Amino acid sequence: MKILFFVGKGGVGKSTLSALYAVKLARRGKKVFLNSIDPAHNLHDIFCINLSSTPREIIPGLAAVETDLNIWVKKYLKETERELKSVYKYQEAFNLHKYFKTLKYAPGIEEYAVFLALEDTVKESKTEDIDFLIFDTPPTALTLKFFALPSVSLIWLKELKIFRQTILDKKEIITKIKSGTRGGLIEKDPVLKRIDTLIARYEEFFSVLKAPHISSVFVVLNPFKLSRSESLLIQQELTNLGINIPYVILNKYTGDDEFMHSLKKEFKDSIIGIMETQNGEIEGVETLDSLELPVGIEQL
């Protein structure tokens, strides 16, 4: 399975291009799942049909959804609150309910919802033998936070693990001195176990994001200054995370060779595709069928 992420500044054509690739790949006989995780969905406008969190077939081989991130936030908070309530029944100082009421606005929760939604979709798509899983992404800031989430989490978890191990080592010494036997605390510690589980989970997801034969980022931009500088920011952030950008699509191209020239220099390691400005609205499967894929990125 291949996973494609269409990223870029607002309005550059992420949704249009992800829909175009989805349709074209399905027409070539691939099994495609198109998922909009942008809270301001517009896939339904492009296909001119209603979409929801339940997959809907658009053409044979292509199903699409518009993921509701709020549902994921709610579901996550509800489950966590329930689990914690059962553990901390007697801890009245712990004003859980009040805390949870404001938690949906806490930093990190939004990208965590994106993470949960994606993790779930990836898992589902694997079991359903999807060939191409295509994501139409939210605005750049949130998308970058999402891409950074596994590595930020791993930094914290690894520090916490070392800390926890230090505590357990010392506890082990105490047990040994007092009773003369080993306590096996390190093997039994539930906290350390859970930290390890989490590390494994984020590492697995991160390795999927970083694997060039699985994940491909498509940076979409228009021949304008602002969308170019945002693309460079995306490039910088993703490079820092060790995620590369195999494809750049210059959309709404009008023949500005100078722009193309500097773009080639800035994205030396990426394949640059060109999509010209089309006449009229790009909507409906028929219109998408009539278009060609961006020049230079016809094969994936």
Place this chain on the structure above:
Amino acid sequence: MILKKLWEKAVLFFKDIQIVNRENATDIIEFEVEELENIFALLLFGSFIGMPSPPVYISFELLPVMENEVNLMFERVNLSYDALARLTNVLGEP
């Protein structure tokens, strides 16, 4: 004979000292562990009292398995333990 008794006494004496030292040493480590556990909990759940913390979702993943530490943390907050007094207790008078 006298020498042997003296020797036994000496052995006993040193044994006692060893036990005393050993108990003192475990006290110190125990104290340290308790402090570390408290810091560990604070590190994770400091956001409850306004400290910089790891992402909330990491804290929440660990919270269910950290009942002891969290209770310890609240105990500390509630009783506002005099940590310095406990430290001098453990270390003994200079």
